[in-house]
Amino acid sequence: MEILIRNGIVFDPLNNIKGEVMDIAIKNGKIVDPKEIDESKAVVVDAKNKVVMAGGIDIHSHIAGPKVNVGRMIRPEDHYLTNKPHKLPYTRAETGLTVPNAYRIGYGYARLGYTFVVEPATPPIKTRHTHHELNSIPIIDKAAYVLVDSNWIVLDLIKEGKKDLLVAYLAWLLYATKTYSLKLVDPGSDVAWVLRGRGIDIDEEIPFYGITPKEIITAVAEAAQVINIPHKVHIHCNRLGYPGNYVTTLKTMTLSESVKRLAPGPAMHITHVQFTGYKGDSWATLESGGEEIAKELNRNPNATLDLGQVILGRPATTMTADAPFEFVLYHLTRWKWASSDTEIDSASGIVPYRYRKKSYVNTIQWVIGLEIALLANDLWRVFITTDHPNAGTFFDYPKIFAWLVSKKAREDTMKEVNQRALRKSVLPSIDREYSLYDIAIVTRASPAKLLGVESFKGHLGIGADADVAIYDINPNEVDISKNYDVFIKAFSRAWMVIKSGEIVVKEGEVVKTVYGKTFYVKPEIPEDVEKNLMSYLEPAFKQYYTVALDNFVIGKHEIRNPFEVSIKTHLR
């Protein structure tokens, strides 16, 4: 199918296009030169006075996997009365709000103009399930990060100092589970929690293993350098959710400088930093550590971070592989929780939560994310997420964009929140406003760069995948910093979304269902290294897992539309 998008106002940071009126031509799922298109045969879309951007990329959103499914099970009230019946032949029934069904996730993201979403935590042993769920999410492209923080084999290898074997194991694990990158969640704290009943800081020793979380982070980050995966390592910091934890976050960020580098670019990604940016000794004296973290981010070019921005007044479901924290949170909320435990890999907890506008703590949480986003100098290293569904749902992304582009939007929200918390923060004094170009950076261009797919995703240059989002707003006529309502409305329902050269959304309604690709990496492992690894792994698997090694490996045929990213490693 050929499509010609006429006269759109294009924002494309990777090609340095700032709101120029351009034509975009699409042929066979790729963007091509407009001259190559036969206009009489093509579908011509008149995008005059509309904003054209590449499809959005979300680098951290819990959309599939065992914990999402447990979340669906313990929250029946989340699915009550939210059912949208199916509309043949294009859409399936949609249900759920904070933990929606697979179809609603796909359609919801498509309506926002997002076309690539990454599930950030899947325990290796349950990744087959994660892939089954990813396979049923329509429209968007998907990928997953694999959890390695509390994996006994990883911990053993670090403890025994077998660095080469660790690198080989992680490279093998990435391919065996068909995942895209490595994820660390509160490294080492699962073991500490089981044995001592509490989480640990990055300098403390992990009981039984005798190593510190610092060593795990450094070892895995260096392994990622050797494997040379595009997105190096995704870190959920230690002591998440405890007051005073911003110090731990700063320490983790500075660790990125000491990692032995083999490739340019950031060495670490600190995720949902809002949850790890708390200053103060207790919940009563909580303050925002956003300023310090933004300062560290500006100083240290090796780290990137995403926000985990809180949405006040809307329901959320906190779910993380950080089971110790969820256990604490359950005692704070005193409602209900669930834990999903896996053999030797990880555990996760799920607690429903609601961020309240008048709450002191929740207001501080709301402030932290915005402070970091607004005080960061280099927008290419900041990413907008809500850590869906932990701090809010992805359906509310346009609200975050509005807070970033409009001081008035922030002020209007600030009138409703806890005033004592506001007096302790610098947010009211920040005047910075993002432009639409900046929004295009943080939601399209820089995530593509971070994931190493900038050659064919996240931009509208010739040769890129034809993932295009068109929003019905004219930035030359509407002042988005004043009329932020119009902006929210336009970005909540994309006027048109094109996925792989097919029109999937028209005026905010899904009109066609396609299935996106699942991205995973294939690091090349030399034969002798693999032989060496297998001689170690086979007994280890027999000792630890209930699953045979052959059954553990996920086949390519189990993935709908697999997309393999081959990687040249530094393994010798």
Added chain:
Amino acid sequence: MSYVLKLVSTPKVLIDARSISPNKFAGKSLDEIRKLRILEGGAEATLDTLFSVDGPSKASQDPNSIEIIIENSSNKLCFIGYKMSGGKIVVKGDVGHFTGYKMSNGSIIVHGSARNYLGCKMRGGSIEVFGDVGHRAGGKLHGEKSGKGMRGGTIVIHGNAGSYLGWGAGGGAIIVDGNAKNFAGADITSGTIVVKGSAGIYPGFGMSGGRVVVGGRVEAMSPSFYIDSIVPSLKVRGISFNKPFATFIGDVLSSGRGVLQISYEDNKNIIDVYKQFLEESI
């Protein structure tokens, strides 16, 4: 200003009729009302495919002045009076699930029976049912916290009620002339529940506040209540009982201070076990 909706054909599947509410009718012309959206099973339909609609050609802006009469009704009609904030709905026949869901004011009168979740999460107004009702009248939804059920208003049931009457209610009043099934007033945090007839097992189970009164026999009492006193007569919400009642406090399982009152004479065998504790405390 009254609209008469007459069911033309007997529906075979559940119908999501949440457009039948004075709030939805307000300010609309008769033709617009006829074109209001309903769901028949999973399929979309309009009001006039199922009902013959008669009434004034233009509804007033104020829902309080609108009366809706549903004739020939069926127990497949769900969500009648959804989130209504005023006006009156009179149903001549049965209604389905979720009647008066989240209503905040106005009144619903049902000259027939209602199915489950009658007045679920209602905030005010009144519902009167002349027949029986299903389970979880005035209740909350599954998975929600206690106290998220009915918050205000009254439900009067002239027939019998199902189990989990007023489940997780946080206010308001439910009065049942007939009998209730198991777990009447379970998990309530506030509000009053009066069952004039008998109740099933464990009335007031998990209650942390509020008041549950059972004027008849109770099948079994939860052991997590302690006895407070025996009163010679009782008057609650304008209803007087001229017989002795045993007052229990609980449920200790949810560290509650709710009041559960059950008729002494009908439940002698149950209350006599507690009586020794009563004498000790005096």
